[in-house]
Amino acid sequence: MTRVVIVGGGPGGYEAALVASQLGGEVTLVEEVAPGGSSVLTDAVPSKTLIATSDVMDMVRTAGTLGIRVREDAAAEGDSPLEAVEVDLDRVNTRVRELARAQSRDIARSLGAAGVTVIAGRGRLADAHTVQVRTEDDELELPADVILIATGTHPRILPTAQPDGERILTWTQLYHLDELPERLIVVGSGVTGAEFASAYDALGSDVVLVSSRDTVLPGEDSDAAKVLQDVFERRGMEVMSRSRAESVTRDGDEVVVTLTDGREVRGSHCLIAVGSIPNTSGIGLVEAGVELDDNGFVVVDKVSRTTAPGVYAAGDCTGVLMLASVAAMQGRKAMWHALGDAVTPLDLAKVASNVFTAPEIATVGFTQKQFDEGALPAERVILPLARNPRAKMQAIDDGLIKLFVLPLTGIIVGGVVVAPKASELIHPISLAVSARMTVDDFMSAFTVYPSLTGSLAEAARQLHRRGQVGS
Numbered sequence: 001m002t003r004v005v006i007v008g009g010g011p012g013g014y015e016a017a018l019v020a021s022q023l024g025g026e027v028t029l030v031e032e033v034a035p036g037g038s039s040v041l042t043d044a045v046p047s048k049t050l051i052a053t054s055d056v057m058d059m060v061r062t063a064g065t066l067g068i069r070v071r072e073d074a075a076a077e078g079d080s081p082l083e084a085v086e087v088d089l090d091r092v093n094t095r096v097r098e099l100a101r102a103q104s105r106d107i108a109r110s111l112g113a114a115g116v117t118v119i120a121g122r123g124r125l126a127d128a129h130t131v132q133v134r135t136e137d138d139e140l141e142l143p144a145d146v147i148l149i150a151t152g153t154h155p156r157i158l159p160t161a162q163p164d165g166e167r168i169l170t171w172t173q174l175y176h177l178d179e180l181p182e183r184l185i186v187v188g189s190g191v192t193g194a195e196f197a198s199a200y201d202a203l204g205s206d207v208v209l210v211s212s213r214d215t216v217l218p219g220e221d222s223d224a225a226k227v228l229q230d231v232f233e234r235r236g237m238e239v240m241s242r243s244r245a246e247s248v249t250r251d252g253d254e255v256v257v258t259l260t261d262g263r264e265v266r267g268s269h270c271l272i273a274v275g276s277i278p279n280t281s282g283i284g285l286v287e288a289g290v291e292l293d294d295n296g297f298v299v300v301d302k303v304s305r306t307t308a309p310g311v312y313a314a315g316d317c318t319g320v321l322m323l324a325s326v327a328a329m330q331g332r333k334a335m336w337h338a339l340g341d342a343v344t345p346l347d348l349a350k351v352a353s354n355v356f357t358a359p360e361i362a363t364v365g366f367t368q369k370q371f372d373e374g375a376l377p378a379e380r381v382i383l384p385l386a387r388n389p390r391a392k393m394q395a396i397d398d399g400l401i402k403l404f405v406l407p408l409t410g411i412i413v414g415g416v417v418v419a420p421k422a423s424e425l426i427h428p429i430s431l432a433v434s435a436r437m438t439v440d441d442f443m444s445a446f447t448v449y450p451s452l453t454g455s456l457a458e459a460a461r462q463l464h465r466r467g468q469v470g471s
Contacts, residue, residue: 001024001025001026002020002024002025002026002145002146002338002339003025003026003028003142003143003144003145003146004017004020004025004026004027004028004144004145004146004147004148004335004338004339005027005028005029005030005123005131005142005144005146005147005148006020006027006028006029006030006147006148006150007030007123007124007125007131007147007148007149007150007151007283008030008031008037008123008148008149008150008151008152008279008315008317009029009030009031009033009034009035009036009037009107009118009150010036010037010038010039010040010150010152010315010316010324010327011037011039011315011324011325011327011328011331012148012150012314012315012316012327012328012330012331013029013031013037013148013150013314013315013331014029014035014036014037014107014110014111014331015327015328015329015331015332016148016150016314016331016332016334016335017029017111017114017116017331018110018111018114018116019331019332019335019336020146020335020338020339021114021115021116022114023335023336023339023340023341024339025146025335025339027114027115027116027117028116028117028118028119028142029111029116029117029118029119030119030121030122030123030131030133030142031118031119031120031121032120032121032122032123034101034104034108034120035104035105035107035108035111035118036100036103036104036107037150037152038152038153038154038172039152039324039327040100040103040104040107041100041101041104042100042171042172042175043171043172044324045099045100045103046096046097046099046100046175047171047192047195047196047199047356048356049095049096049099049100050092050093050096050174050175050199051195051198051199051356053087053092053203054198054199054200054202054203054358055202055358055420057085057087057202057203057204058202058358058420060085061202062395065395066394066395070084086204087180087203087204089177089178089179089180089203090177090178090179092203093174093175093176093177093178096175097175100175119133119135119140120135120136121133121134121135121136121140122134123283124282124283124284125147125149125283125284125285125287125288125290125311126141126284126288127284127287127288128147128288128289128290128308128309128310128311129143129144129145129147129310130142130143130144131144131147132284144310145310146310146311146312146335146338146339147310147311147312148304148311148312148313148314148331148334148335149280149283149285149290149298149306149311149312149313149314149317150313150314150315150317150327150331151278151279151280151283151315151317152278152279152315152316152317153276153277153278153279153316153317153322154172154276154277154279155170155171155172155272155273155275155276155277156274156275156276156277157170157272158245158247158248158272158274160246160247160248161187161245161247161248161270161272163272164250167250167253167254167255167268167269167270168248168250168255168269168270168272169269169270169271169272170271170272170273171192171196171271171273174196174271177269180200180203180204180205181200181205181267181268181269182205182206182267182268182269183205183206183207183208183266183267183268183269184197184200184205184206184207184208184267184268184269184270184271185207185208185210185255185257185265185267185269185270185271186200186207186208186209186210186270186271186273187210187245187248187257187270187271187272187273187274188210188211188271188272188273188274188275189209189210189211189212189213189215189216189217189218189239190217190218190219190273190275191217191219191220191355192273193209193211193216193271193273193274194209194216194217194228194355194357195355195356195357196271196273197209197216197232197237197357198228198232198356198357198358199358201232201235201236201237202358206236206267207237207238208237208238208240208265208267209232209237209238209239209240210240210243210244210245210257210259210265211239211240211241211242211243212242212243212244213241213242214241214242215229215241216228216229216232216239217355217361220355220361220363221361221363221367221368221402221416222368222369223368223382223400223402223416223418224361224363224400224402224416224418225361227359227398227399227400227418228355228357228359228361228418230398231358231359231398240259240265243259243260243261243263244259244260245257245258245259245260245274246258246259246260248270248272251266253268254266254267254268255267255268255269255270257270276316276322277296278295278296278297278298278316278317278319279317280292280296280297280298280317281296285298288308288311289306289307289308289309289311290306290307290308290311290313291306291307293319295319297317297318297319298313298317298318298319299318300312300313300314300318300320300330301345302333302345302346302347303333303334303336303337303343303345303346304318304330304331304333304334304337304346305334305337310338312334312335312337312338313330313334314327314330314331314334315327315330315331318330320346320348321348321351321353323351323353325351325352325353326346326348326351329346330346333345333346349365349366349413349433350364350365350430350433350434351364352364352426352427352429352430354422354423354426356423358420359396359398359399359418359419359420359422360417360418360419360420360421360422360423361416361417361418361422362416362417362418362422362423362425362426363414363415363416363417363426364414364415364426364429364430364433365404365412365413365414365415365429365430365433366378366404366413366414367414368402368416371404376406376413377406377407378404378405378406378407378413378414379404379405379406379407379463380402380403380404380405381402381403381459381462381463382400382401382402383400383401383402383455383458383459383462384399384400385398385399385400385401385418385419385452385455386398386399387455388450388452388454388455389449389450389454390450390451390452390454391419391452391455393450394420396419396420396452398418399417399418399419399420399422400416400417400418400419401415401416401417401418401419401455401456401458401459402415402416402417402459403415403429403439403456403459403460403463405438405439405463409438410438410439410440410463410464410465411436411437411438412429412432412433412436412437412438412439412442412460413433414429414433415429415430415432415433415456417429417456419452425452425453425456428442428453428456429456439460439461439463439464439465440460440464440465442456442457442460443457443460443461443464445457
């Protein structure tokens with residue numbers, strides 16, 4: 001029986017453990033905190049749970065447009081639903097933490113049912129065939145035929161902006177706030193910064209977003225980012241473009257963010273969201289022959305192999321598209337390969353991703369940046385979502401649909417959706433990209449009328465070639 005030791009219990013680790021057990025491996029998973037790792041306890045699960053509450057507040061924001069109002073004798077103040085509803089952040093965060101723990105328990109039960117041995121402790125490589133584990137009470141050595149590293153990342157901290165857990169915070173510390181920040185300064189406009197800025201704006205905080213780039217979300221689709229920034233600013237958020245934080249300090253019950261140009265921004269709280277650092281130092285990787293890149297990420301190939309024979313890596317610690325879905329797939333592919341099952345290389349051109357702002361931004365496949373650089377001959381179409389009849393009914397004013405296709409064959413190679421619940425709407429395009437479907441086949445599938453998905457079919461119809469209608 002193949003002995004498999006997995007270091008790290010996030011999506012890359014626990015999904016790999018389930019696959020390895022299914023394929024007959026003797027599997028041990030070493031996790032320092034709890035099954036699910038940071039993705040479940042302090043990252044994806046809690047952040048999206050918080051955002052679920054902010055989504056409801058966004059619905060309240062549009063209630064007046066839809067003809068809904070609070071009776072004057074029931075309103076706390078004013079006659080708008082938004083003014084009569086407030087967020088109990090303590091209760092929200094209590095639910096966030098409880099849900100994260102419940103998800104971790106569910107993962108633990110799945111691992112136990114699969115016969116995986118879970119050890120609570122910190123693992124490090126003694127060599128490419130041995131994992132040393134320090135638990136609360138003991139030190140263990142686990143011999144292994146196959147090792148998977150799935151240790152994740154932690155928030156990058158600026159030397160001049162040290163979190164205190166009270167008013168200067170990383171995203172892992174937000175879920176212990178019991179009162180809504182009066183004025184939240186978010187430093188960093190990448191995915192994490194944009195998501196929390198959007199969420200806290202909807203929850204009722206006055207939000208300032210400090211962005212070192214021209215627009216928010218510099219790594220995402222440029223048209224989508226422009227839509228989101230316009231929404232942010234129209235809703236009253238202050239977006240400080242081309243601004244970089246020099247330091248963050250406390251001044252009593254205030255925080256002071258000093259910018260590199262000397263300006264100061266004051267608020268009640270500050271969220272530092274300036275990237276992640278891989279958890280790869282001090283765990284024996286280099287000594288065991290595992291190559292790290294200049295930023296400390298584990299170098300892997302498309303089946304998750306490292307440079308050390310028998311050692312694989314998955315998830316954020318590899319720096320390969322830091323998404324839970326990608327981490328899980330990397331972990332599965334590692335075990336399929338290591339244990340002799342059929343496996344295909346990881347194809348990043350088919351990965352769907354989502355930014356959970358309001359509106360959401362979902363993408364898959366070929367990108368606007370590749371289009372601008374001429375990386376592949378392609379045609380595109382962009383449709384504003386506001387012209388969609390269902391969007392009008394739901395008072396959705398902001399959003400777009402974008403498709404990229406190959407010019408001769410009409411094969412769909414990429415797409416972007418900016419809309420409420422774009423994470424759900426991207427799936428038809430993801431299927432089309434994965435199956436190399438043509439726009440003619442895509443447009444021939446029925447959509448419900450009225451529906452937001454109708455705009456997906458309409459975009460495909462605009463790229464139709466005469467005489468090539470699907471069956």
